[in-house]
Structure formats: C-alpha cells, structure tokens
Amino acid sequence: MRRGSFAADVGCDHGKLAAALAQRGICPRVLASDLRPGPLTGARALVERLGLGDRVQLALADGLCGAPPELVDDVIIAGLGAEETARIILGAPWLKHPDKRLVLVPASRHGLLRELLAREGYEILKEIPVQEAGQLYTVMSARYCARPRELTSRERELGLIDPSLPEGRSYWLRVLGRCRRIEAGLLQAAREDPELLRRQRELARYIEGELEEHGN
Ligand SMILES: C[S@@+](CC[C@H](N)C(=O)[O-])C[C@H]1O[C@@H](n2cnc3c(N)ncnc32)[C@H](O)[C@@H]1O
Structure with a gap:
C-alpha cells in the first residue's frame, strides 16, 4: 500500500x-x-x-x-x-x-x-x-x-516474478512442474491442440534455461 x-x-x-x-x-x-x-x-x-x-x-x-x-x-x-x-x-x-x-x-x-x-x-x-x-x-x-x-x-504464467529470489525460484519451478504435467496430460490431446502443447514445451524450455542462467 x-x-x-x-x-x-x-x-x-x-x-x-x-x-x-x-x-x-x-x-x-x-x-x-x-x-x-x-x-x-x-x-x-x-x-x-x-x-x-x-x-x-x-x-x-x-x-x-x-x-x-x-x-x-x-x-x-x-x-x-x-x-x-x-x-x-x-x-x-x-x-x-x-x-x-x-x-x-x-x-x-x-x-x-x-x-x-x-x-x-x-x-x-x-x-x-x-x-x-x-x-x-x-x-x-x-x-x-x-x-x-x-x-x-511467459507473461501470463511468470508475471514479474524474479527467479533470482529464493521464493521466485520456487515459483518458477512450480510453473515448470505444471507445464510438465500439462505436457504429459496433453500427449493424447496433442493432435487436437498441437499449438497448446508447443507453447507448454516452449515455456518449459525457457524456464529451464533461465533457471540455469541464474545459477539455481
Ligand atoms: C479467504 S478470506 C481472505 C481474508 C483476508 N483478505 C486475508 O487475506 O487474510 C476471503 C474473505 O473474502 C470475503 N469475500 C468473498 N467474496 C467477497 C466479495 N465479493 N466481496 C466482499 N467480500 C468477499 C469472504 O467472506 C471472506 O471473509
């Protein structure tokens, strides 16, 4: 406030x-x-x-x-x-x-x-x-x-959360976990919505890359 x-x-x-x-x-x-x-x-x-x-x-x-x-x-x-x-x-x-x-x-x-x-x-x-x-x-x-x-x-799922903070890292990891679950659940549905699956994969790759860069 x-x-x-x-x-x-x-x-x-x-x-x-x-x-x-x-x-x-x-x-x-x-x-x-x-x-x-x-x-x-x-x-x-x-x-x-x-x-x-x-x-x-x-x-x-x-x-x-x-x-x-x-x-x-x-x-x-x-x-x-x-x-x-x-x-x-x-x-x-x-x-x-x-x-x-x-x-x-x-x-x-x-x-x-x-x-x-x-x-x-x-x-x-x-x-x-x-x-x-x-x-x-x-x-x-x-x-x-x-x-x-x-x-x-990325903006939708990660907002302005800073991954270099410990709580921020936990937040990003939680989003990554959700991407993975969606990916897994979507494998069957991927043929119906390949764009959604592509977006989840892209987000997961991005999170992994950024977390590695931040040394976490
Ligand atoms: C989980 S409590 C959160 C209490 C407090 N804001 C906090 O963060 O500790 C949610 C409260 O919001 C009230 N509430 C839910 N919908 C509301 C609305 N549309 N307008 C006003 N109060 C609402 C509920 O009655 C409840 O007391």
Missing part, C-alpha cells in the same frame, strides 16, 4: 490487515468490507478493541459496491480466487484511473488474473513472491494504463 493512501480492504474477514494499516499509520483511513456479516462482526470487535473506529470504516458489501471512489486510492483484494477478484475489479470501472492502485494477492489462478488485468488495460507494476506455510503467493501491484493487450505465455 502507498503510505498515506486511503485504502479499501475488500474481503477483510477478521480485519487484521485493515487494523494494521491504520494502527501503523500506513493508511490514515481504511474502508474494510466483507460480503458476510460474521467476519464483519469479528472485524468490528477488533477495530473497537484497538480504538481504531475513527480510522477504519466497516461495510457489509459485495466487492466495491457502495465504496466512494473519491475516498479510495488503493484497493487490496487478498485471499480471493482470480475470478472473484477480477469480478470485483470489473464491477468498479472507477478503478480505471492512473492514480488508483490495486494490491492483489489471488488465492488461485494467478495467470488468469494477469491475463484479465492486461486485457482490461491494467499494467502490473511489481510482483513479490511470498512463501507462507508451504504455500506460494504473489503480491501484485497494478494500475490502469489504458493499453489493453494480450499476454504471451
């Missing part, structure tokens, strides 16, 4: 992130929302216990419905699947402004989300791979650049 920005934490669940952003002075105001009343009750209890009621506003909402665009600079959507994350972004066309920022931590299908962002004219500015409890995540920051485009297979 950009220091000093007004933030919206969509799908805030327990509210810990929203509370931390406000408590640490990173964001002077945070709008924390969730689709379900249960999590919101928990988040409200946390916010009140920490005395953050003047800085964290809670809302029961689907995505960014009802969020005032003029009071939100940075939107974080963490822990939701790629399709739901994309649906929330598409449901708020006011995000298509270069001053707004997205901070996304998709729970699944990172490639799909990268593809949808690019098609809608968003550019990914940075991606940080994170390994936590045996899971690999990517934290993406993105903004609208008004240049919709299609991604190559």
